[in-house]
Amino acid sequence: MKDRAAADASDVRTDERLVARWKAGDARAFDELVDLHIARVFALAVELLGRREDAQEVTQEVLLKLHRYLPRLQDPGSLRPWLYRVCVNQCNDWRRLRRHDPVPLGLESARDREGVDPAAAAEQLVYRQAVRAALTRLPERQRLAFVLCHLAGLSVNEIAATLQCAPATVRVHLSRAVGRLRATLAQEVGSDG
Amino acid sequence: MDECEGLRDLIGVYLSDALSEAEAARVTSHLASCAACREEFAERRRLVAALPPAVPTAAERECMIRAVRVGVFKAEGAQTRVWARRTLTAVGVTTAAAALFMGGVLFGQHRGTMRGPGSAQIARPPRPTPVAVVRRELLAPPPALQTAKESRHRPRNMKHRLESSTPSPVVQPLMSTPAPPLPPTDEMAATRVARVTVPAPEGVDDISLAVTRE
Numbered sequence: 001m002k003d004r005a006a007a008d009a010s011d012v013r014t015d016e017r018l019v020a021r022w023k024a025g026d027a028r029a030f031d032e033l034v035d036l037h038i039a040r041v042f043a044l045a046v047e048l049l050g051r052r053e054d055a056q057e058v059t060q061e062v063l064l065k066l067h068r069y070l071p072r073l074q075d076p077g078s079l080r081p082w083l084y085r086v087c088v089n090q091c092n093d094w095r096r097l098r099r100h101d102p103v104p105l106g107l108e109s110a111r112d113r114e115g116v117d118p119a120a121a122a123e124q125l126v127y128r129q130a131v132r133a134a135l136t137r138l139p140e141r142q143r144l145a146f147v148l149c150h151l152a153g154l155s156v157n158e159i160a161a162t163l164q165c166a167p168a169t170v171r172v173h174l175s176r177a178v179g180r181l182r183a184t185l186a187q188e189v190g191s192d193g
Numbered sequence: 194m195d196e197c198e199g200l201r202d203l204i205g206v207y208l209s210d211a212l213s214e215a216e217a218a219r220v221t222s223h224l225a226s227c228a229a230c231r232e233e234f235a236e237r238r239r240l241v242a243a244l245p246p247a248v249p250t251a252a253e254r255e256c257m258i259r260a261v262r263v264g265v266f267k268a269e270g271a272q273t274r275v276w277a278r279r280t281l282t283a284v285g286v287t288t289a290a291a292a293l294f295m296g297g298v299l300f301g302q303h304r305g306t307m308r309g310p311g312s313a314q315i316a317r318p319p320r321p322t323p324v325a326v327v328r329r330e331l332l333a334p335p336p337a338l339q340t341a342k343e344s345r346h347r348p349r350n351m352k353h354r355l356e357s358s359t360p361s362p363v364v365q366p367l368m369s370t371p372a373p374p375l376p377p378t379d380e381m382a383a384t385r386v387a388r389v390t391v392p393a394p395e396g397v398d399d400i401s402l403a404v405t406r407e
Contacts, residue, residue, distance in 0.1 A: 046247035060257050064264045131243045149209045151246045156211040171206050178205030178237050
């Protein structure tokens with residue numbers, strides 16, 4: 001927690017510095033903000049949508065909204081929670097409009113794993129698909145808390161700001177999400193074996 | 194076992210690196226002494242590690258950044274056009290208001306010039322003189338020469354007209370300008386007398402016609 005909190009504070013200072021530069025008229029500051037946040041927004045969108053192509057579209061929309069929102073931003077420390085909240089809402093809108101079933105990411109990421117033992121890779125692929133299937137069965141808030149924490153790398157305070165709840169509530173969501181996933185996978189292993 | 198159940202709830206948060214230092218130390222200490230919790234912790238850590246965050250490739254990153262830059266450029270261009278349109282509208286409204294104001298000022302000055310210096314208001318038409326009223330009546334044949342039928346159609350309010358100072362709309366044009374000299378006619382010749390007295394028919398008051406030369 002110390003490491004993640006320290007990284008969180010460092011990122012907030014960076015956001016403050018870049019936003020101040022942008023408001024002073026430095027257009028390159030926005031490019032640096034994009035470089036800073038694009039990977040996490042993309043990771044979150046991929047996890048929520050299941051398709052990399054769709055995640056690219058959503059990431060572009062989120063960053064364009066960031067550009068429109070910057071003039072009204074009062075507290076640079078709230079930039080990241082705002083960004084991820086917009087990403088979650090944009091992904092929900094995307095899914096509602098297109099009604100795509102998410103493609104199992106295990107297949108796509110396995111293409112990149114060249115030179116790995118095929119048997120181990122296949123086992124890992126099956127396990128990953130099982131985890132993703134169990135993840136989709138979680139309640140929405142627990143799923144978002146888990147994804148924001150383990151896949152987007154947010155701290156508990158940032159997740160609380162994104163989901164607009166208390167940090168203690170986020171800890172409860174995280175604890176229950178991991179417990180449910182573990183129980184679901186244990187049942188599937190038990191039913192298979 | 195109770196301690197294991199309580200700490201397993203913290204394991205998920207421990208994996209998220211979201212525990213306080215005291216709580217993390219407590220979990221670490223328990224894991225060192227409990228095999229079952231260590232196995233549970235290993236399974237949960239494998240579960241979390243099974244979902245690595247998707248990292249954009251270099252091509253994906255470049256594509257997204259380019260698209261964002263194009264969108265920002267278009268948005269800034271649209272904003273500039275909005276500002277320009279609003280500025281032109283404001284200038285147009287201000288110019289129209291100024292033109293109306295100047296037009297009003299000039300119209301007021303022009304109107305004041307038409308009235309003449311010192312004239313506070315348009316002069317009222319002069320009150321009708323008895324001459325104008327009488328002249329009109331004199332154009333008609335004398336009442337005594339009228340037939341009974343014509344006398345019946347005589348204006349009923351003739352007496353009112355002789356006495357009233359309010360001009361009728363028909364007579365008013367004559368009053369606003371100096372009366373031109375009347376052409377000599379037989380009727381006028383008949384009226385060149387100082388006083389004409391006409392015998393009034395029965396039931397009618399005496400009618401005296403006075404002619405005043407101009």
